[in-house]
Amino acid sequence: MPILLVIVHLLPAAFYLAAWFASGSPAARAGAGRGGAGGADVLLALGLAAHAASLYHEVLGGGWRLGFAAILSATLWIGVIVLWVEGLRVGVQALRRLVLPVAAAASVLPLFFPGADISAQAARPLFVPHLIVGTLAYGVLALAALHALLMTATERALHGGAGPALDSPLGRFLEELPPLLVLERILFRFIAVGFAFLTLTAASGVLFSEEVFGRPFVADHKTVFSVIAWVVFGVLLIGRRLRGWRGRTALRLTLTGFALLLLAYVGSRFVLEVVLGRH
Known part of the structure; x- marks a missing residue:
């Protein structure tokens, strides 16, 4: 398995887990009522960007490929985006701490189940x-x-x-x-x-x-x-x-x-x- 491919999928997981730990910090809990989490928001944004890059590499990097693992990964990526948007209005730190470990696991799942070639359909x-x-x-x-x-x-x-x-x-x-x-x-x-x-x-x-x-x-x-x-x-x-x-x-x-x-x-x-x- 190429090292670059592993890194591309591990980066979002690392950022998500770091944001998960940061979301449980006293500072994040203090800002939960205002919807903010300080450093956790920065880590989450980095995780979303890295996750987008991994999805692009997974689906388009070597031609169109798609399978259940990529679908789950993309699903959690969209879910975390929506959660971040909702967090701007109300405190959702507890929900964030529930979702982020799942998103971290989903982001590395395509390494083990790369899916099928769908280039013909994508045309x-x-x-x-x-x-x-x-x-x-x-x-x-x-x-x-x-x-x-x-x-x-x-x-x-x-x-x-x-x-x-x-x-x-x-x-x-x-x-x-x-x-x-x-x-x-x-x-x-x-x-x-x-x-x-x-x-x-x-x-x-x-x-x-x-x-x-x-x-x-x-x-x-x-x-x-x-x-x-x-x-x-x-x-x-x-x-x-x-x-x-x-x-x-x-x-x-x-x-x-x-x-x-x-x-x-x-x-x-x-x-x-x-x-x-x-x-």
């Missing part, structure tokens, strides 16, 4: 726009799913009896989070943005399918699960607006929708590349 005009909006959809909705998991754990801890001691790690972690109503508003903001990107993904996918297969809808594994996920998130947003859905109903539908998205592409690529050994 088609509609492929790149479809890929971009699809990755954006995965990224924003991945962050929504992580946010939903955090809200679920927080709700159970706060309503599960006496609750954690304030001087325990979990107690300190919960104290740093915004109120549940604020977390819920952030969650639906993520879902709304992700649903918009998912709608664009579906629309561009129809055009791409028409160009490649001569028909607008191909009932394969990826398409079916993507459409079902789109319906789930659409129903959730309509239910929120018309019937005020919130709490456990919203969290369960969010996690269900994202699980369907994982099955739509990441799961299918994992089965082909890892289980069946096909590229």
Whole structure:
């Protein structure tokens, strides 16, 4: 394995982990209510830039290559960007400390699973726009799913009896989070943005399918699960607006929708590349 390739993928992981440690410092916690984290923000920006370079090298460095590892890596990259933007408005240091280790692991995963050559598909005009909006959809909705998991754990801890001691790690972690109503508003903001990107993904996918297969809808594994996920998130947003859905109903539908998205592409690529050994 070339040393340069290893360095390109290890750099974002190193910056993300450094930002993770910095986010837990007393100075970062003091600025959490203002949305700032000082040196952690600089390290995070460096990590995002290094991660972008690694994704470019992975996908375009030796011709178009794409697989489940690259999709996961790109998903976490978009998710960290959205998290950084949200952090400018509200304190999300606790959520940042949850996401960054996952992003660090995802950034090195393509070293071990490089994916398949898709140069032939990339030559088609509609492929790149479809890929971009699809990755954006995965990224924003991945962050929504992580946010939903955090809200679920927080709700159970706060309503599960006496609750954690304030001087325990979990107690300190919960104290740093915004109120549940604020977390819920952030969650639906993520879902709304992700649903918009998912709608664009579906629309561009129809055009791409028409160009490649001569028909607008191909009932394969990826398409079916993507459409079902789109319906789930659409129903959730309509239910929120018309019937005020919130709490456990919203969290369960969010996690269900994202699980369907994982099955739509990441799961299918994992089965082909890892289980069946096909590229």
